[in-house]
Amino acid sequence: MSRVRPGRIVSWTLLFIGGVIMITPIIFMLSTSLKDASQVYDLRVIPAAPTLDNYIEILGDGRFTRWFINSMIVAGIVTISNVFFDSLVGYTLAKFKFRGRYLVFIAILSTLMIPTEMLVLPWYLMASQFGWVDSYWGIMFPGMMTAFGTFLMKQFFEGVPDDFIEAARIDGLNEFTIWWKIAMPLVTPALSALAIFTFLGNWTAFFWPLIVTTSAELYTLPVGLSSFAVEQSIQWEKIMTGASIATLPTLLIFLFLQRYIVRGVMLAGLKG
Amino acid sequence: MATIELDRLVKRYGQTTVVHGIDLSIRDGEFVVLVGPSGCGKSTTLRMIAGLEEISGGEIRIDGRVVNDLQPKDRNIAMVFQNYAIYPHMSVAENIAFGLYRSKLSKAEKRQRVEQVAGTLGLTPYLERRPSALSGGQRQRVAIGRAMVRDPAAFLFDEPLSNLDAQLRTQMRIEIKRLHHRLGTTSVFVTHDQVEAMTMADRIVVMRDGRILQVGTPLELYEKPVDIFTARFIGSPTMNLIPASLRDGGADLSVGGSVRVPHATATTSDILVGARPQDLIPTSNGAQGLTVSGTVAVVETLGSETLVHIESGGQTIIGSAPGREIPRIGEHLTFHAPAERLYFFDKATEKALAAQ
Ligand SMILES: Nc1ncnc2c1ncn2[C@@H]1O[C@H](COP(=O)(O)OP(=O)(O)O)[C@@H](O)[C@H]1O
Ligand SMILES: [Mg+2]
Numbered sequence: 160m161s162r163v164r165p166g167r168i169v170s171w172t173l174l175f176i177g178g179v180i181m182i183t184p185i186i187f188m189l190s191t192s193l194k195d196a197s198q199v200y201d202l203r204v205i206p207a208a209p210t211l212d213n214y215i216e217i218l219g220d221g222r223f224t225r226w227f228i229n230s231m232i233v234a235g236i237v238t239i240s241n242v243f244f245d246s247l248v249g250y251t252l253a254k255f256k257f258r259g260r261y262l263v264f265i266a267i268l269s270t271l272m273i274p275t276e277m278l279v280l281p282w283y284l285m286a287s288q289f290g291w292v293d294s295y296w297g298i299m300f301p302g303m304m305t306a307f308g309t310f311l312m313k314q315f316f317e318g319v320p321d322d323f324i325e326a327a328r329i330d331g332l333n334e335f336t337i338w339w340k341i342a343m344p345l346v347t348p349a350l351s352a353l354a355i356f357t358f359l360g361n362w363t364a365f366f367w368p369l370i371v372t373t374s375a376e377l378y379t380l381p382v383g384l385s386s387f388a389v390e391q392s393i394q395w396e397k398i399m400t401g402a403s404i405a406t407l408p409t410l411l412i413f414l415f416l417q418r419y420i421v422r423g424v425m426l427a428g429l430k431g
Numbered sequence: 432m433a434t435i436e437l438d439r440l441v442k443r444y445g446q447t448t449v450v451h452g453i454d455l456s457i458r459d460g461e462f463v464v465l466v467g468p469s470g471c472g473k474s475t476t477l478r479m480i481a482g483l484e485e486i487s488g489g490e491i492r493i494d495g496r497v498v499n500d501l502q503p504k505d506r507n508i509a510m511v512f513q514n515y516a517i518y519p520h521m522s523v524a525e526n527i528a529f530g531l532y533r534s535k536l537s538k539a540e541k542r543q544r545v546e547q548v549a550g551t552l553g554l555t556p557y558l559e560r561r562p563s564a565l566s567g568g569q570r571q572r573v574a575i576g577r578a579m580v581r582d583p584a585a586f587l588f589d590e591p592l593s594n595l596d597a598q599l600r601t602q603m604r605i606e607i608k609r610l611h612h613r614l615g616t617t618s619v620f621v622t623h624d625q626v627e628a629m630t631m632a633d634r635i636v637v638m639r640d641g642r643i644l645q646v647g648t649p650l651e652l653y654e655k656p657v658d659i660f661t662a663r664f665i666g667s668p669t670m671n672l673i674p675a676s677l678r679d680g681g682a683d684l685s686v687g688g689s690v691r692v693p694h695a696t697a698t699t700s701d702i703l704v705g706a707r708p709q710d711l712i713p714t715s716n717g718a719q720g721l722t723v724s725g726t727v728a729v730v731e732t733l734g735s736e737t738l739v740h741i742e743s744g745g746q747t748i749i750g751s752a753p754g755r756e757i758p759r760i761g762e763h764l765t766f767h768a769p770a771e772r773l774y775f776f777d778k779a780t781e782k783a784l785a786a787q
Contacts, residue, residue: 325483326516330577331504331533344520 185406192400199395213400223401225376226383231408233298233368233379234361240303241357242350248304249312250338254324264313270306279370286371297371298379302361308353315349316342351416359409380405433494433507433584433617434459435480441488442475442641449475451641452489460615462608466628466664467638473621476638477587480619481510493584504533509578510587513594515570517562523549523573524558530580548576551610568599575607585617592627604630625665629653637661659781662705662774668738670774671711671748672703673721682775686744687723691770697777697784705774708738711750713758714767721773723748724765727758739764 191199193209201207217223252264282301283292291297319342327337343350365381372378378386384401387394435457442450450472457463465473478484480491482503491498498506509530517526527545534541549555552572562570571591578586588607592600608631611618622628628635629649637644637652637660645657649665656662663669675682675690677700683689684704692702706721725743737752741764750766758764775784 320514320516322512322514322516323518325481325503326510326512326577327529328483329481329503329508329510330529330581341518344518 188399188402188406191396192403194396196394196396213396214404217397217400217404222375222383223404226378226380227404229295229377229383230362230380230405232295233364234358236295237299237302237361238354238357240299241305241308242354244304245308245353246312246316246343246346246350247338248309249314250316250342252309253313253316254319254321254342267306267309271310275366279367282367283370292371293373293377295377298368298377301367302357302364305357308357311349311353312346315346319345355413355416358412362405362409434492435585435617435619436492436495437476437480437489438492439489440476440479440486440491442472442479442484443487448487449641450479453638453641453643455636455643455646457617457619460617462611462618462620462631462633463636464620464622464628464632464634465636465638466622466625468664469623471638472641473623473638474589477510477589477619477621480585481508481587482506483510507581507584508587509581509583509585510589511571511574511578511591513590515562515574515594517570517573517577519562522559522561523554523565526562526573527554527576527580530577534581544580545576548580551579552576552606567595568603571595571603572606575610579610579614583616585619586611588618588620590622591620592622593624600627607631626667629665635665637664655783656774657783659703659705659776662776662783666707666709668708668749670705670707672705672776673723673746673748674778675702675704676700677702684721686725686746686748687721690721690773691719692775692784698779699777701778702784703776703778705776706768706772708749708751709736710768710772711748711766712768713739713750713752713756713764715765720770721768722765723750723767724763727760727762727764730758730760732757739766741766 186204190204190206192213193211194201194206195208195210195212198206198208248267252260278301286292286297286300291300323341323345324337327341332340363381364379365385368379369382369385372382375383375386380401384398384405387397387401435455437453437455439452439454440450441448441452453476455463465476467473475484479486480493482498482501482505486499493506493508518529521529524542524545527548528541531541531544536544546555546558549558552575554569554572554576557565557569562573565573571594574591591607592603595603604627607620620627620631629652632649634646634648635652636646639660645652645661647655652661652665656665659672663672673684673686675684677692677697681689681691682702682704690704704721711721711723723741723743725741725748727739728742728747729740731738731740733754735754737754737757739750739752739758740747741750748766750764752758776782777784
């Protein structure tokens with residue numbers, strides 16, 4: 160029998176407390192979504208008279224479905240764009256020695272230090288000049304590439320051995336194919352991480368989509384849900400039902416990509 | 432198959448020159464080994480031949496054609512890297528097939544080539560495996576297979592065996608040698624290991640500080656090293672060098688009496704007399720040649736022979752005794768090397784004295 164070390168107990172306790180703190184709002188969200196309007200302020204966790212009426216109503220409401228699809232489109236396209244362009248630029252910065260490379264890298268990094276609040280105004284001015292306000296492109300364009308993603312991918316591509324690239328060059332692959340067929344598969348852990356961060360960030364994004372959209376058909380899910388709060392009175396049970404449905408894709412995507420993360424880490428661990 | 436010629440080849444990184452205008456002519460089908468200590472410019476030279484590194488000066492010709500400005504893929508060479516450079520996310524078959532990336536063969540023909548090469552290298556049972564499920568030796572074989580499958584004009588190897596353990600290295604050495612014998616493809620092999628160089632090369636190119644010191648067959652380098660560096664680099668254990676001073680017709684050694692020196696033309700009278708441990712054997716007869724006596728300090732038993740370190744006049748000299756004769760530490764021993772097996776070097780220039 161091995162004795163349980165005190166450090167173990169402390170860390171388990173802390174993890175347990177942290178877990179409870181994090182899961183409580185989710186439980187309340189689910190519980191509230193199963194209550195009707197009259198029970199919302201009855202704080203019992205298990206609803207006295209659970210009902211699926213909210214779900215039926217929300218899912219039957221064309222607006223909600225529209226917002227859900229909008230969020231999918233925006234988060235999906237932005238994620239694909241980031242995975243593609245961040246890694247393309249990251250790879251170039253990591254593996255090609257060209258004049259001014261360092262300067263470009265610093266310029267990209269320095270944009271990380273500008274807070275979003277400062278960028279929203281220029282973004283909006285730009286969007287309105289180009290006529291992008293109230294369009295998918297208007298919601299998506301600021302996030303199509305990120306400095307953070309570029310930086311992350313550059314760091315990972317630096318770990319790809321030059322031999323791999325040179326061997327491919329000798330075999331006659333062109334530079335784009337080398338990136339796509341050789342380098343990209345070797346950084347799957349980073350790609351999954353980038354994809355998850357980007358998708359989650361855009362799925363839950365609120366501030367910019369709120370500013371750039373005016374018509375309800377273009378709302379993303381968070382913007383749409385918040386509109387429940389300002390119509391008439393605050394309908395908590397509707398908001399919570401919407402939120403419950405909104406968390407579902409993130410949960411699924413995380414569970415799905417987790418496998419890739421594990422496999423990716425194993426790939427990266429393979430040494431010569 | 433092809434000839435490779437380097438003509439006053441220079442490589443500079445910014446202000447520093449790492450390859451100082453080397454000339455080398457490699458014959459069709461020859462197995463040439465570039466050997467030298469780490470950092471002497473072997474890899475840089477090989478990479479310039481491959482086209483992975485730009486040439487700062489001079490010319491490279493493959494089969495008589497100047498390739499200075501050709502892309503690696505247009506030089507029809509294949510390269511095997513130290514870290515194998517096989518892709519962990521592809522199977523063995525896919526990795527080998529990469530060598531045929533630009534080939535116009537049909538899918539079926541490619542598959543057939545891959546299987547044929549895998550057969551040659553004993554990889555047939557592993558074709559569908561991932562590299563992670565292979566041993567180091569098997570991975571290196573995959574890398575060689577990838578190079579072979581295309582039937583290139585020349586093979587370039589950059590220290591392909593240094594990640595393998597000693598036993599595998601010996602085995603792969605023989606396999607590569609055998610393959611070369613069968614395929615007859617011009618090969619340039621880079622290593623810092625003189626044993627690899629000696630055992631594999633048709634000709635060895637000894638490099639140091641970005642320059643070629645000597646080119647020759649293994650035996651030529653062993654018997655007629657042009658300078659102290661090559662003399663000590665080739666052969667194991669390294670050659671004994673005993674300070675001596677020149678007088679007409681001979682030299683007085685700091686230990687071991689005096690020897691006759693043919694054709695003495697040195698800058699000063701200070702020379703070094705060299706004797707390989709294998710040539711210094713225990714004897715009682717003091718005929719012509721070098722005779723050293725001293726007390727045994729260290730004995731290295733190898734089985735086939737016994738290396739004996741003796742202390743004499745403040746110097747340690749290594750000789751060899753037959754395998755089953757093991758001298759005791761502290762014992763007094765006399766070693767003798769015949770006159771025709773001695774080497775003579777100018778101490779100031781480190782060059783060999785004029786031909787014996
Ligand atoms: N990209 C580079 N930039 C600057 N110096 C380099 C570069 N690559 C190699 N060198 C230098 O060139 C010399 C020769 O290197 P290399 O050909 O790799 O040696 P070897 O293969 O014989 O060990 C070394 O001194 C090394 O530091
Ligand atoms: Mg090297």
